[in-house]
Amino acid sequence: MLSQRQLFLNHVAQTSDFPLQLEILSAKGVYLHGRKGKKYIDLISGIGVSNVGHRHLKVVNAINRQLRKYMHVMVYGEFVQSPQTRLAKALSDSLPEKLDNVFFVNSGSEAIEGALKLAKRHTGRTEIVSCFDAYHGSTHGALSIGGGESYKQNFRPLLPDIKQVYFGVEEELKKITSKTAAFVMETVQGEAGVKTACKQYFEAVRKRCNETGTLLILDEIQCGAGRTGKLWAFEHYGIVPDIMTIAKGVGGGMPIGAFISSQEIMSCLKNNPILGHITTFGGHPVCCAAALATLEAIQDDNLLDKVEAKAELIKTLLVHPKIKSIRNKGLMMAVEFGSFDTLKPIIDKAIENGVLTDWFLYCDSAMRIAPPLTITEKEIKKACKLILEVLD
Numbered sequence: 001m002l003s004q005r006q007l008f009l010n011h012v013a014q015t016s017d018f019p020l021q022l023e024i025l026s027a028k029g030v031y032l033h034g035r036k037g038k039k040y041i042d043l044i045s046g047i048g049v050s051n052v053g054h055r056h057l058k059v060v061n062a063i064n065r066q067l068r069k070y071m072h073v074m075v076y077g078e079f080v081q082s083p084q085t086r087l088a089k090a091l092s093d094s095l096p097e098k099l100d101n102v103f104f105v106n107s108g109s110e111a112i113e114g115a116l117k118l119a120k121r122h123t124g125r126t127e128i129v130s131c132f133d134a135y136h137g138s139t140h141g142a143l144s145i146g147g148g149e150s151y152k153q154n155f156r157p158l159l160p161d162i163k164q165v166y167f168g169v170e171e172e173l174k175k176i177t178s179k180t181a182a183f184v185m186e187t188v189q190g191e192a193g194v195k196t197a198c199k200q201y202f203e204a205v206r207k208r209c210n211e212t213g214t215l216l217i218l219d220e221i222q223c224g225a226g227r228t229g230k231l232w233a234f235e236h237y238g239i240v241p242d243i244m245t246i247a248k249g250v251g252g253g254m255p256i257g258a259f260i261s262s263q264e265i266m267s268c269l270k271n272n273p274i275l276g277h278i279t280t281f282g283g284h285p286v287c288c289a290a291a292l293a294t295l296e297a298i299q300d301d302n303l304l305d306k307v308e309a310k311a312e313l314i315k316t317l318l319v320h321p322k323i324k325s326i327r328n329k330g331l332m333m334a335v336e337f338g339s340f341d342t343l344k345p346i347i348d349k350a351i352e353n354g355v356l357t358d359w360f361l362y363c364d365s366a367m368r369i370a371p372p373l374t375i376t377e378k379e380i381k382k383a384c385k386l387i388l389e390v391l392d
Contacts, residue, residue: 020351027054030375032356040356041383043371048190048222048332051249052297053372059252062293066286076104076282083288090295091260094231096240101266104258104283108221108247109137111257112184114277115243116141118261119182119215121276122268128159129176129214130184131167133362135191136219145184147192148362168197173208180214182243187233190222193363194327194334202237215242215265221257225249226298226373228330229307236329252294256287303373307331310380314369317384320391322346327366331373334366343367349390355383 002010005021022040026033030053032040045051052059066083073079088102103118105111120126130136130145137143143152144159152158163180165172167189176183183205189195209216218241223233227249230236234244242265247257269276298304307330314333315326324336337343343365347357357367371383 022351029053030372030379038354040351040354041379043355043357043369043383045249045370045372046253048227048248048370049251050253051225051227051373052252052294052303053374054253056252056294056297056374058293058297059290062289063254063286066289071286072281072284076279081283081285083285083292084283087288087292090292091258094295095260098240098262099244099260101263102258102260103266103277104256104288105279106255106281106284107137107257108245109139109142110279110282111221111245111247111259112136112142112219113139115184115217115245115259116145116182117277118243118259118265118269119217122265123181123213123215125179125181127161127163127180128182128184129163129165129180131186131189132164133167133189133192133195134186135361136184151361167192167195168201170201170204173204176208176212176214178212180212182215182217183209184217184219186219186223187237188223188228188329188332190332191361191363193360193366194329194332196329199237202239206239217241217243217245219245221245221247223329223332225294226304226307227332227370229304231298231304233329250291250294251287252290252297254287254290256284256291298373301374307373310375313377313380314384317381318387320388322391331370333369334360334363335369336366338365340364346390350387353386353390355386
């Protein structure tokens with residue numbers, strides 16, 4: 001009989017010629033458990049997904065309660081389903097007043113696709129402005145507005161009428177004009193290696209969009225759900241988007257995404273044409289139940305209050321001549337080593353030693369650290385100790 005690893009290589013479509021091939025049997029909290037008693041501290045949360053840790057009890061209980069009632073019963077938007085309505089209300093309550101209408105989908109990429117359609121439909125314009133080195137997903141529209149030409153060149157032609165600007169540079173905002181339907185940006189650039197901008201820049205963005213009638217879309221797929229120490233990263237900057245996208249950490253380990261706007265803007269998808277945006281599995285009741293429990297866990301367990309202290313502890317402990325700098329917004333962190341040739345053996349050895357990290361799509365010289373927000377001081381010290389042992 002073929003091993004699980006061989007079946008994986010033979011029948012599961014691969015994304016590279018060098019998958020990690022860790023065989024995980026179970027997961028709990030910050031730990032992944034493999035064969036022969038091997039366990040790994042997950043410092044990347046399944047790439048920003050397990051913000052409340054793996055199999056958080058509140059999330060598991062919510063899933064089990066919903067499973068006893070029903071799973072899929074109808075395509076999104078037709079039936080009144082309590083998990084959807086309760087989650088939509090909770091999300092609206094956590095956001096500024098004008099972000100009161102939620103369209104549920106299954107992933108971050110889908111949320112971006114919906115947001116792009118919404119902006120074009122509402123404004124009647126076709127031009128989209130996005131940022132260099134941005135990552136918004138791998139579907140056709142999301143890829144069109146992303147950075148990294150090497151990821152795009154073999155899939156062209158992509159969406160027309162796309163302009164790109166440099167993130168954080170006010171002068172570049174002049175490229176947003178009265179022809180622009182939407183300016184799309186990550187509140188914190190993730191795959192660029194955790195790049196941030198100042199409050200003044202975000203205020204200038206909001207002002208320019210107001211002046212030109214452009215909708216501001218903030219992508220909080222990776223930086224939302226408490227990752228930066230605020231429930232939503234834009235709360236750091238004193239502005240409000242017209243549309244926001246969420247996914248990843250919102251689901252507590254279950255697949256869910258959403259694009260969120262005002263009822264006024266969202267209503268344009270209802271007609272001309274009718275069913276202007278539809279999805280079969282968006283707002284799946286089990287995923288919605290898990291997401292609501294995730295939001296409650298973040299708030300009830302006071303996880304936001306501890307994010308900055310945990311990030312500071314990591315920065316205090318990870319001091320070594322090979323580490324050039326550490327960039328972060330809360331527990332969204334990039335440990336800079338200067339080159340991929342230096343970093344790759346460190347990551348490989350760290351995994352062997354029981355610490356799971358990786359690098360960034362557009363910044364392969366920096367180590368990604370984004371542990372579950374539930375990670376304890378003891379677990380942080382253990383993980384950092386193992387990394388420093390590798391560096392030595």
